[in-house]
Amino acid sequence: MSSPTYSLLGLWPVINRWKSLVLGALLLAMVVSAVVALMLPNIYKSTTVFYPTNPQTTDPDRIVSEGGKLELGGRTEDLDRVITIGESQPVAEQIIKRFKLHEHYKSGPVGNDGADQAALDEFAGNLKIVHNDRDAIELTFEDKDKILAARIANALVQSIDSVNQQLTLANRRKVLELYAQRRSFLEREYKATYDSLIAGRRRYGIYGLTLESRYLAKEIIETEEELRRAEGEGNSSKAAGLRRALRGLTKTDGGNIFNLESYSAGFDQISTLFARFTDLQNRLISARSAYETARVGISGRISSIYVVQEAYPATKKSKPVRWLVVASAVLITFALSVAFITLLELYRGNLSMGRTR
Structure with a gap:
């Protein structure tokens, strides 16, 4: 059947x-x-739209030293980086703590694992970050409080900007420390070389006067010529004085600060010290300039995003x-x-x- x-x-x-x-x-x-x-309850959503900039063009060091300009970045890596930062847990925890969302979501006391996770889950469910068809980032946040939704959306953009800057410029403080160490090292070497140069000049009587060696040779030749003339004329007293003068011009123990023996002994050393002193002086000037530029750059904060539209409180509910x-x-x-x-x-x-x- x-x-x-x-x-x-x-x-x-x-x-x-x-x-x-x-x-x-x-x-x-x-x-x-x-x-x-x-x-x-009525749910309201607020949306903000922004473009990420090329991180290389927001480096203050490059802007100060090279005169760079900001460039909007529509590159895939820039967009992905911004979206990843916006959806990251540290940014979420920062916003939850700032706006006391544990109380707002009634998830429980702060510090409780279950309450913290519940707040994170609800926060993530209310957040939406997408890359639109115009290569911009749209960040939307939903909440029962339309004013709070707009404030959180704008605060998220600020947090993304801050973290993005930290990622881009994470090593700038270390670079500044290297500049400071280089400057300190050159200052110590500059002072030590300067002291050695002064001591050498005092010891050898070489002070870097123009045509110093030429004048010394001229005086020796003329004094020796006068000595020979006095000896030929039989003027013993004049010859004795000229001998002492000649000894002073040629011997270290002759009493003259500037003499041929000291000049010959110290010329190479003073020349080397002076060359090193000049080199250190130029390098120190460059190091100080680089340190000052880096210090000015690290103290500046240039936004890594360009906000096209801020989030405003919604005029009607979304759901x-x-x-x-x-x-x-x-x-x-x-x-x-x-x-x-x-x-x-x-x-x-x-x-x-x-x-x-």
Whole structure:
């Protein structure tokens, strides 16, 4: 004996027989869903739109030293980096702490693992960051408080900007320390070389006068010529004075500060010290300039994003759509009711067939 078949058209008689139950279920679903929909809080969303800039063009060191200019970055890596930062847990925890969202979400006390995770989950559910078709970033935040939603959206942009700068310029303080160490090292070497140069000049009598060696040679030649002339004339007293003068010009123990023996002994050393002193002086000037430029650069904060539109409080709610809630509940109830009464009819039909046999 063949089993009975059923079709969609065959459901109408079944529904008609159980219409009281179906209508009652639909009416109950409508009333309950309407009450629930009315109890649901209004949710508002605020959206901010911004472009990330090329991180290389926001480096203050390059702007100060090279005269660079800001460039909007539509590169994939820039967009991905900004979205990753915005969805990161440190940024979320910072915003949750700043706006006391544990209390706002009623998730529990701060420091409790379950409460912290609940606040993070609700925060992440209310946040949406997407890359739109114009290579801009759209950041949307939803909340029951429309003013709070706008404030959080704008604060998120600021946090993203701050973290992005830290990522881009993470090593600048270390670089500044290297500049400071180089400057200190050159200052010590400069002072030591300067002291050595002064000591050498005092010891050897070489002070860097123009044509110093030429004047010394001229005096020696002239004094020696006068000595020979005095000796030839038999003027012993004059010759003795000229000998002493000649000794003073040629010997260290002759009494003259500037003499040929000291000059010859110290010329190479003083020349080397003076060359090193000049080199250190130039390097020290450059090191001081580089340190000052780096210090000015690290104290400056240049935004790494360009905000096209700030977030403003919404003028109307984004959800819930209350009529849709009611309509969905009614449709689902109707489908479940039809399924229930169909299964019930099948069960009764099978039961009747069994009794007939």
